[in-house]
Amino acid sequence: MAVYDAEEGTREQIVDRFKVSLGLVKKFLAQRRKLGTIEPQYQNVDRKPAFDAEQLKQLEKFLKKHSDATLMEIKEHFSGRVHYSIQVISNAIKRLGWHYKKNHYEQVNKAERM
Numbered sequence: 001m002a003v004y005d006a007e008e009g010t011r012e013q014i015v016d017r018f019k020v021s022l023g024l025v026k027k028f029l030a031q032r033r034k035l036g037t038i039e040p041q042y043q044n045v046d047r048k049p050a051f052d053a054e055q056l057k058q059l060e061k062f063l064k065k066h067s068d069a070t071l072m073e074i075k076e077h078f079s080g081r082v083h084y085s086i087q088v089i090s091n092a093i094k095r096l097g098w099h100y101k102k103n104h105y106e107q108v109n110k111a112e113r114m
Contacts, residue, residue, distance in 0.1 A: 051084075058078075059089075
């Protein structure tokens with residue numbers, strides 16, 4: 001883009017000089033015009049978490065009362081509010097810092113993490 005801005009050649013000359021496609025140069029110019037940058041744009045920027053903060057609090061409260069609940073029981077308990085797979089629920093539990101040990105959930109000991 002610096003070469004283009006310094007007017008050291010046309011787009012076609014820049015393509016030949018740097019061995020890139022004309023489409024790429026056009027894409028960068030359009031992106032810079034629209035966003036002000038040619039930095040990579042990540043696709044999952046607007047992805048929302050499966051459980052919001054309130055639902056995570058409810059999940060943690062449920063785990064404290066029912067530490068022996070299975071993932072299926074947890075899914076059934078939240079079925080009216082959350083419609084997610086067992087894997088999503090498992091990931092949310094891990095995010096809260098809990099893990100399943102033998103036949104119940106417990107919070108991970110911070111000393112164990114190290």
